[in-house]
Amino acid sequence: MIDLIALGVKEIFQPYPLILLFLGTVAGIVVGCIPGFTITMGVALTLPLTFGMTSIQGLSVMLGVLVGGLAGGQISGILLGIPGTPSSVATVFDGHPMAKRGEPGTALCLGIWASFFGGLISAFILMFFTPPLANIALKFGPWEFFSLVAFGLTIIASLSGKSLLKGIIAGLLGLISTLFGTDPMTGVLRFDFGLHGLSGGFSFLPVLIGLFAFSQLMSNLERREGAGTVLIEGANLGFSSLKTVKTILRQPFNLVRSSMIGVFIGALPGAGGSISNILSYDQALKGSKHPEKFGTGIPDGIIASEASNNGTGGGELIPTMALGIPGSAVSAIMMGALILHGIQPGPLLIVEFPDLVYGVFVAFFLAHFFMLGIQLYGIRLFVRLTRVPLYVLVPAILVFCSVGSYSIHNRFFDIWVLFIFGVLGYLMKKFEFPLAPVILGVILGPIAETNFRRALMTSSDYTLFFTRPISLFFLILCFLSLLYPFYQRYREKKRSSNRAKG
Numbered sequence: 001m002i003d004l005i006a007l008g009v010k011e012i013f014q015p016y017p018l019i020l021l022f023l024g025t026v027a028g029i030v031v032g033c034i035p036g037f038t039i040t041m042g043v044a045l046t047l048p049l050t051f052g053m054t055s056i057q058g059l060s061v062m063l064g065v066l067v068g069g070l071a072g073g074q075i076s077g078i079l080l081g082i083p084g085t086p087s088s089v090a091t092v093f094d095g096h097p098m099a100k101r102g103e104p105g106t107a108l109c110l111g112i113w114a115s116f117f118g119g120l121i122s123a124f125i126l127m128f129f130t131p132p133l134a135n136i137a138l139k140f141g142p143w144e145f146f147s148l149v150a151f152g153l154t155i156i157a158s159l160s161g162k163s164l165l166k167g168i169i170a171g172l173l174g175l176i177s178t179l180f181g182t183d184p185m186t187g188v189l190r191f192d193f194g195l196h197g198l199s200g201g202f203s204f205l206p207v208l209i210g211l212f213a214f215s216q217l218m219s220n221l222e223r224r225e226g227a228g229t230v231l232i233e234g235a236n237l238g239f240s241s242l243k244t245v246k247t248i249l250r251q252p253f254n255l256v257r258s259s260m261i262g263v264f265i266g267a268l269p270g271a272g273g274s275i276s277n278i279l280s281y282d283q284a285l286k287g288s289k290h291p292e293k294f295g296t297g298i299p300d301g302i303i304a305s306e307a308s309n310n311g312t313g314g315g316e317l318i319p320t321m322a323l324g325i326p327g328s329a330v331s332a333i334m335m336g337a338l339i340l341h342g343i344q345p346g347p348l349l350i351v352e353f354p355d356l357v358y359g360v361f362v363a364f365f366l367a368h369f370f371m372l373g374i375q376l377y378g379i380r381l382f383v384r385l386t387r388v389p390l391y392v393l394v395p396a397i398l399v400f401c402s403v404g405s406y407s408i409h410n411r412f413f414d415i416w417v418l419f420i421f422g423v424l425g426y427l428m429k430k431f432e433f434p435l436a437p438v439i440l441g442v443i444l445g446p447i448a449e450t451n452f453r454r455a456l457m458t459s460s461d462y463t464l465f466f467t468r469p470i471s472l473f474f475l476i477l478c479f480l481s482l483l484y485p486f487y488q489r490y491r492e493k494k495r496s497s498n499r500a501k502g
Contacts, residue, residue: 005127008358012366017060020053021363024064025370029378031065032072033084035213035397037404038205039069040329047333055341056359062334063360067367070310071115071375075382078107078302080397082213086204086274087309089439090281092212094294094301101297104383105239110299111306112375113244114255118307119368121259122266122314127361130322131350137267137319142455143465145268147474149448152275154481155282156437164485166433174441177202184450185457197413206405206417207442211435213401214422217394219429239379247299254284254300255307262308266315266328274443276315278436280308286484292492314364321349321357 012018024046031042042065050058073088078095091111098107125133140148156171180191181201192198248255258280265276284304285294294301316328324346326332335345343353350357385393405414425435455464465471 004354004358005362007355008360008362011056011355011359012060012362016053016057017359017363018366020057021060021064021367022370024061025068025367026064026374028065028068028070029072029075029371029374030068032069032088033075033382035076035082035084035209035401035404037084037400038408039066039085039087040333041407042069043330043333047337050337051340055338055343056356056363058337058341059334059356059360060363062330062337063363064367064370066313066330067119067310067364067371068374070313071112071119071306071371073309074111074115074302074306075108078111079104079382079385080213081216082397082401083208086208086443087277087312088305089208089212089274089436090277090305091302091309093281093305093436094297094299095305097295097297098302099297103297105379106244107297107302108379108382109239109241109244109376110247110302112372112379113241113248114303114306115310116368116372117248117255118259118262119310119313119371120365121256121307122263122311123361123365123368125260125263126314126317126321126364127358130318133263133267133315133318133322138323139470140268141468142451142458143468143471144474145451146448146455147465147471147478148268149444149451151474151478151481152279152444153440153448154478155278156440163432167437170428170433170435171437171441174438175445177207177438177442178445178449184446185453197411197416200409200411200413202417202421202442203405203408203411203414204442205408206414207421208439209401209405210418210421211425211428211438213397214418215425215429215435217397218422218426241376248303251300251303254287254303257283257287258304258307259311262311262313263315263318265308266312267318268315276308276312277305278440278443280304282481286481310368317360317364320345321360324349 012021027046028039028042031037032039043062046058046061046065050061053061069085070087073083073085074091074095075084077083077088077092078099081092081096083089083092095107095111098104098110153171156167178201180198182188182199183190189199261280261283262276265279281294281301281304284300285291288294288300290298316331320326320331320335324335324344326335338345343349343356401418402415405418406412408414425438428435428438456462465475
């Protein structure tokens with residue numbers, strides 16, 4: 001194993017791969033922090049540039065964009081309350097409240113170091129445990145995927161805030177919005193009401209941007225007396241990396257658990273960071289001694305979300321490198337780059353090209369050091385964004401959001417989706433409905449429907465959901481997860497009554 005890693009080090013520690021990895025990381029951070037410009041889009045844009053490069057040079061650029069993008073999404077999420085990427089949605093829950101409290105530098109520093117540690121843990125697993133983890137991922141059929149997603153949907157109860165009913169209504173709204181457009185299994189149009197725009201359904205990213213970005217900007221404008229005011233009054237530019245690292249290392253279980261969730265979800269083809277960051281946040285909340293503080297700006301939530309999304313990056317590479325099965329759209333583009341260079345991805349890739357495979361592993365590991373240095377150096381610059389007057393900030397963000405929404409499918413209808421869900425998100429905030437369950441429903445709804453119907457097309461035997469061990473395991477977790485919020489509330493009431501008596 002050490003010999004193989006040495007081969008990878010030899011491939012990467014050369015001038016061109018190092019420079020390209022660094023430039024890719026910078027580009028990824030920029031792409032990640034702009035709402036609507038996805039990591040997949042950033043990696044796809046680099047593909048034509050790799051034609052004149054060697055395979056390891058081309059993959060170095062792409063890996064830099066992947067790592068930079070996963071960590072860069074937190075910048076707009078923490079400072080503006082608008083997640084730059086779907087994998088940074090949960091970071092907003094505690095990151096933005098901490099920034100509004102006047103500590104944007106500390107919140108960003110927490111997110112950056114959590115991303116770094118989460119990425120290193122996933123890189124270690126990637127290097128030493130790729131083959132066995134890839135074999136576990138192969139055992140996941142539609143039954144297991146559906147049960148996993150059902151477990152994910154139970155998080156709605158945890159993210160509902162004070163009112164479980166409002167959380168369920170918000171989650172159902174997200175699930176219902178996924179039913180419009182083309183049936184994923186038959187290709188038949190449904191609920192399009194004769195409108196051409198609805199034939200493609202509501203795209204996930206315009207919904208996400210509308211709910212978080214548009215509604216957040218409307219709320220910001222409403223709360224300010226004048227458009228010349230800044231986003232965060234009295235923002236503290238200071239931060240301490242040493243204190244931040246100590247804060248993170250005081251929560252080793254939260255850090256490792258979140259990173260492992262990220263790796264596991266990433267290794268499942270088609271899952272990704274949009275699921276893992278919310279799932280990790282939920283587990284951090286359930287395992288916390290003070291769950292009532294989540295959502296108010298505590299480090300635990302930022303650490304869980306950011307450690308998991310960079311952990312997902314390493315997980316996505318496991319089936320790609322070991323089996324030739326893309327773990328995500330980004331790794332599918334990487335496989336395309338390999339094919340363009342005459343290299344056939346598959347189970348024999350590690351045997352035939354060990355220098356290339358372990359070069360990818362080392363590049364992924366090294367990209368996190370580049371990401372750490374670039375982001376820590378840029379924190380003071382990022383935080384100054386909060387001091388830009390709203391009359392400048394709001395139009396600029398709206399332009400980026402609109403361009404990002406349009407560029408996904410080149411449909412003008414997606415800009416209307418952005419506007420409609422933006423107004424909906426604003427009204428939900430006004431009436432104290434949580435936004436997170438809507439996003440959870442939008443993300444998980446299509447995956448649940450597709451895998452449930454695929455399972456029934458494979459076999460009409462419903463008992464397979466309970467007789468297949470992995471599926472049964474997730475269904476048990478699903479049941480326990482549903483009960484846990486009620487137990488938490490009972491425990492909190494008991495504590496309150498004991499305090500009253502005392």
